[in-house]
Amino acid sequence: MVDQTQSVSTENPVETQLYIAGESRPASAKDTYALHNPARPEELVGYAASATADDVDSAVKAAHEAFPAWAALSYQERAAYLNKIADFLVADEADVKFRSHLFCREHGKVLKETMLEMSRLGDRFRLSAAYAERLATDEELNGPPFDVVITRQPRGVAALIVPWNWPLSILGAKLPQALMAGNTCVVKPAQNSAMAPTLTLHKIAELLPPGVLNVITGSSSKIGDSLVKHSRIRFINFTGSVPVGKHIMQMAAENLTPVTLELGGNDAALVLEDAELDQGAFMRMYLGTFMSSGQVCMALKRLYVHHSRYDEVVDGLTAVCEKMVIGDGLLQETNMGPVNNAKQLSIVTSMVAEARAKGAEVRECGQVPDEELYAKGYFQKPTLIYKPDQSLRVVREEQFGPVLPIMSFDTDAEAIALANDSNFGLCSSVWSQDKERAVAIARQLEAGYTYLNAHGPTAQDSRGPFGGFKDSGIGRNLGYEGILQFQEYHSISGPQGWLL
Secondary structure, X not given: OOOOOOOOOOOOOEEEXXXXXXXXXXOOOOOEEEEEEOOEEEEEEEEXXXXXXXXHHHHHHHHHHHHHHHHHOOHHHHHHHHHHHHHHHOOOHXXXXXXXXXXXXXXXXXXXXXXXXXXXXXXXXXXXXXXXXXXXXXXXEXXXXXXXXXXXXXXXXXXXXXXOOOHHHHHOOOHHHHHHHOOEEXXXXXXXXXXXXXXXXXXXXXXXXXXXXXXXXXXXXXXXXHHHOOOOEEEEEEEOOHHHHXXXXXXXXXXXXXXXXXXXXXXXXXXXXXXXXXXXXHHHHHHHHHHHHHOOOOOEEEEEEEHHXXXXXXXXXXXXXXXXXXXXOOOOOOOEOOOOOHHHHXXXXXXXXXXXXXXXXXXXXXXXXXXXXXXXXXXXXXXXXXXXXXXXXXXXXXXXXXXXXXXXXXXXXXXXXXXXXXXXXXXXXXXXXXXXHHHHHHOOOOOOEEEEOOOOHHHOOOOOOEOOEEOOEEOOEOHHHHHHOOEEEEXXXXXXXXXX
16 A cells, blocks of 8 residues: 555555455455546546455354444444544544545545545544433433333444545545444445545554444445345445446345435425525535535526516526536636546436436536546536526436536425425425524425535534435434434333333
8 A cells, every 4th residue: 555645646546355354455356447637537546445245244243243342342442443533533633635536536526625525534433422411321210010121232344335436535424423422334435436535544444443333335236135145244224326226225134134215305395486696605505515515415597586587597507607617626716527437427417418408497507627528528518507497307317516506486386386396305495584484494305414504515504314205215313313323222121110
């Protein structure tokens, strides 16, 4: 592995390994796979270990053997580990910079986003640690007929499967919660964005007892089923696509393994006629839509605007989009990098092409200082589609790219119906100066999280449970409830007046 203090360069490709039973090791078959820069697809970034089913088995067994001792620790003792990890993750500025630059090159998102994601991961460890006292408090029910103590126990070995779009943030919604609950873990980062997350996981694992945290990388088609079907996996937490989530649920059913599935969304935003539409509001709309090139599960993906404010929103949001610079995320002037991979870019461009073919007005915005780079990389300008038909894929499906359809409505009831007319139900937002009205509408939206006068990652409070309705998944991450997902309830009863 290269020295992490040196700058990332094409002359020194990075190589990452697995982490099993307290040590870094190559895959058992010695195989690796290459990762390239989506802004410059010809540029090799490095190699990640390509695990086998035997490696999966070794990782699960290591976690299984480490479980009893880790589960026996008190919440305060586990919290101490989490707080130490949070400090350690940002202690070495040169290392944080190295991993952030590597993250930018293998993923494509702009450097300031990778720095933000890398530097704030520890915050979610601290938040989980802060629940120690609350978690340690049992519920007590006095008789008659009996006295009952309601407590909880960790489930065992948890499989945590992380996607490529925001791997460190999403890791922070699973891993500290699983550890705080008393579970040991096997983490599988996404194949398309594995190296920086893997190096970060290695740092975390080094501060934990051997076997508590194990890391495997490689193709999901090669090792995914071996992980989720393993007889010693007691819980699965997956973030990713609906088809893969359904497949995991089917595999988990063989062992009756419980799951948490966060499967993306097609978030609607409702801009009411009394919304405050200043430059700050348009920038929040832009960030809620186009951060990380729109590759965010909680991104604003359908914008519904009261007809009286439609032109104002179109003009204001278009003006913001036109100022954005699209290019290599490592360049300081870049506001938007490429889409992560060729497959996803094809999905996005096909939706835009269909909208054009069906007569919708399409506007691709932004500035491209390097046209040659743009043509070679997986780029798509921030794209606004004005009043597309509701039947189009760009409205019905999750774009997961820098594309936003903007539509109008006349009444609150119509807006609510349009927002809820979706197979997804992850997030939503309401934009209004009337607090009571905004909350009343929010309560009618079929979504697991609703933002007011903002949308997406910049509006997310990690204390609130996060997850969705319908095809957006099952269960919740983050917050106190996110820790409880990794535990089973255990009731203890005895004679009235004797136990309590």
